[in-house]
Amino acid sequence: DLKDVTDSASLMSSSGPHAVDYVIFALLLVGSLSIGLYYALSGGRQRTTQEFLMADRSMRCLPVSLSLIASFQSAVAIIGVPAEVYVHGTQYWFIGCAYILGLLIPAHVFIPVLYRLKLSSAYQYLELRFSKSVRICGTLTFIFQTVVYMGVCVYTPAFALNAVTGFKLWGVVLATGLVCTLYTTMGGLKAVIWTDVFQTLVMFAGQLAVIVVGVHQAGGLSEVWWKVWEGNHISGLDLNPDPTERHTFWTLGVGGVFLMLSLYGVNQAQVQRYLSSRTEKEAVRSCYMVFPSLQLALALSCVMGLVMFARYCGEDHSDKLASSSTDAMVIYFVMDMLQGLPGLPGLFVACLFSAALSTISSAFNSLATVTMEDLIKPHFPAMTERRATLLSKALAVCYGLLCLAMAFLTHLMGDSVLQVALKIFGMVGGPILGLFCLGMFFPWANSTGAIAGLGAGLTVSFWVGIGSIVTRTPGTRVLLSDCRASPMTNNTTAIFTTAATSVPLSRPSGLRRFYSLSYMWYSAFTCFTVILIGLVVSFLTGPMKEEDVTPGTVYPLMGKLLCFLPDSVRQKLCCVTPLGQTVCKLMLFPYQIYLIIITLNYMRQQSDQRSHQTYLIQLHQEKCN
Numbered sequence: 036d037l038k039d040v041t042d043s044a045s046l047m048s049s050s051g052p053h054a055v056d057y058v059i060f061a062l063l064l065v066g067s068l069s070i071g072l073y074y075a076l077s078g079g080r081q082r083t084t085q086e087f088l089m090a091d092r093s094m095r096c097l098p099v100s101l102s103l104i105a106s107f108q109s110a111v112a113i114i115g116v117p118a119e120v121y122v123h124g125t126q127y128w129f130i131g132c133a134y135i136l137g138l139l140i141p142a143h144v145f146i147p148v149l150y151r152l153k154l155s156s157a158y159q160y161l162e163l164r165f166s167k168s169v170r171i172c173g174t175l176t177f178i179f180q181t182v183v184y185m186g187v188c189v190y191t192p193a194f195a196l197n198a199v200t201g202f203k204l205w206g207v208v209l210a211t212g213l214v215c216t217l218y219t220t221m222g223g224l225k226a227v228i229w230t231d232v233f234q235t236l237v238m239f240a241g242q243l244a245v246i247v248v249g250v251h252q253a254g255g256l257s258e259v260w261w262k263v264w265e266g267n268h269i270s271g272l273d274l275n276p277d278p279t280e281r282h283t284f285w286t287l288g289v290g291g292v293f294l295m296l297s298l299y300g301v302n303q304a305q306v307q308r309y310l311s312s313r314t315e316k317e318a319v320r321s322c323y324m325v326f327p328s329l330q331l332a333l334a335l336s337c338v339m340g341l342v343m344f345a346r347y348c349g350e351d352h353s354d355k356l357a358s359s360s361t362d363a364m365v366i367y368f369v370m371d372m373l374q375g376l377p378g379l380p381g382l383f384v385a386c387l388f389s390a391a392l393s394t395i396s397s398a399f400n401s402l403a404t405v406t407m408e409d410l411i412k413p414h415f416p417a418m419t420e421r422r423a424t425l426l427s428k429a430l431a432v433c434y435g436l437l438c439l440a441m442a443f444l445t446h447l448m449g450d451s452v453l454q455v456a457l458k459i460f461g462m463v464g465g466p467i468l469g470l471f472c473l474g475m476f477f478p479w480a481n482s483t484g485a486i487a488g489l490g491a492g493l494t495v496s497f498w499v500g501i502g503s504i505v506t507r508t509p510g511t512r513v514l515l516s517d518c519r520a521s522p523m524t525n526n527t528t529a530i531f532t533t534a535a536t537s538v539p540l541s542r543p544s545g546l547r548r549f550y551s552l553s554y555m556w557y558s559a560f561t562c563f564t565v566i567l568i569g570l571v572v573s574f575l576t577g578p579m580k581e582e583d584v585t586p587g588t589v590y591p592l593m594g595k596l597l598c599f600l601p602d603s604v605r606q607k608l609c610c611v612t613p614l615g616q617t618v619c620k621l622m623l624f625p626y627q628i629y630l631i632i633i634t635l636n637y638m639r640q641q642s643d644q645r646s647h648q649t650y651l652i653q654l655h656q657e658k659c660n
């Protein structure tokens with residue numbers, strides 16, 4: 036694949052990049068390194084782990100919120116989402132619905148519990164709630180997830196740049212890793228957060244530039260709209276309940292909530308940012324501020340896919356693009372559009388690298404934190420601050436090298452990069468989310484149950500994940516020529532097949548059906564497996580007693596859901612000491628409405644039945660008369 040991409044690249048870059056392009060790209064690297072240097076030399080000069088890993092717990096909400104989006108918005112999203120929209124239409128956009136609950140729940144459930152415990156790592160919670168061994172299991176799972184994810188993140192922009200300029204792939208991978216390691220180790224979390232802010236802005240600018248140029252070349256906004264509409268590329272709400280359908284409202288809008296919870300609720304990279312906020316209120320506010328920016332990021336990527344569709348639909352470039360990967364196609368299109376506009380190719384490459392660097396630096400820093408706080412410090416409590424900080428830095432370097440190795444792994448996977456990344460989040464992030472939910476919402480869960488649950492969750496996730504790779508049916512790859520079902524050809528059947536390419540003709544059965552579960556359900560499925568097995572094993576081995584649970588580690592979910600019952604009954608039923616938190620009316624409101632509706636509905640049915648009976652009796656009496 037890669038060789039092919041390189042060939043196509045040399046074909047198109049006949050004019051070559053302009054000097055301005057190099058300057059813009061260099062500015063990004065220099066900017067990021069300067070921020071790292073600034074925080075290495077200012078403040079406490081990164082001499083304590085409190086500063087290096089926690090940013091002195093002094094951050095305000097604006098930088099934290101921009102940094103929160105940057106963590107999981109990498110080159111994967113910049114390239115993968117347009118590729119998805121170009122091929123399959125705008126159905127993916129409905130994941131935006133999941134952002135509502137996916138951010139409200141972290142803001143009002145996870146942040147209050149985690150912030151008030153004054154943690155230094157998210158997994159410290161697991162020790163407070165369960166035991167040391169659960170903490171270590173959680174930490175190791177997180178490390179695994181992050182290292183594999185980092186591989187995809189490093190690989191994607193390198194792959195892109197290779198496709199465009201013919202730069203050596205592994206040289207780019209190495210350079211990215213090096214720059215990132217440098218500013219992360221110099222400036223600590225403060226540098227990571229502030230470079231995230233800078234890089235997020237560059238990311239938005241690059242995407243916007245591509246969209247503006249693309250709309251212009253496609254002949255204006257109305258032309259773009261007409262083409263995507265006629266090309267059947269605006270997807271309606273797909274309410275198909277089949278869980279094996281890849282993208283429907285249910286998989287994206289409901290399954291996506293669990294994906295968001297695993298990322299924004301319990302992932303160390305994000306929890307670390309919440310904990311670095313100066314107050315709890317500030318942390319909650321930053322979580323709220325993520326919502327509009329994340330919607331903007333999603334909208335930009337989706338619109339970019341649509342603009343590309345409008346610009347290129349009906350043209351066959353497959354001869355220039357021997358690679359069948361749609362990700363490579365997106366890069367080809369972008370560079371083709373930006374050709375001859377000095378500075379813009381450079382801006383787009385800077386955009387890709389901004390997205391990637393901000394994600395990789397978050398991953399580095401969070402990995403260094405958990406290794407230090409969860410794996411090393413508990414065993415060497417007497418270690419000096421100086422030595423601990425040095426060790427944290429050494430760890431960041433080690434992980435840097437490890438992620439380069441992981442980039443090779445991604446290279447071997449056949450999926451689109453977006454799907455690979457989201458699968459990793461679901462397969463490994465889901466069980467971790469389950470572990471936290473088990474601890475926070477179910478006071479009866481004990482340590483044995485937690486470990487058994489995590490084991491079961493990881494087992495089913497790898498079972499279904501690996502099963503889906505092994506049994507994958509070939510021919511799902513869509514080539515450029517597939518989009519030629521343009522309105523210009525006036526061929527209605529062709530238009531139909533565009534939308535229907537991904538629909539299998541016959542339903543798989545048995546185990547194969549299990550393997551074809553939509554990857555958007557992975558988080559929810561594995562999370563519930565952990566909770567279920569965790570509870571069953573806990574009840575079998577003797578559930579935790581209320582007085583044994585560390586105060587403040589349980590969120591009174593049951594108590595709040597049963598808020599219509601009197602206090603005494605609730606306390607008996609739920610065995611939870613109320614935390615003294617204010618009930619989040621906003622979140623319970625839909626639930627209460629739902630209760631009222633079903634009650635009213637029930638009453639109406641009853642009265643309907645009664646009136647029907649009365650009517651029958653009347654009828655009977657009339658007959659008798």
Ligand SMILES: CC(C)(CO)[C@@H](O)C(=O)NCCC(=O)O
Binds near residue numbers: 113298329394457
């Ligand atoms: C994680 C979400 C779903 C949050 O919007 C999105 O940013 C995304 O699709 N990310 C893909 C993974 C990545 O960009 O590395």
Ligand code: NA
Binds near residue numbers: 106
């Ligand atoms: Na990023």
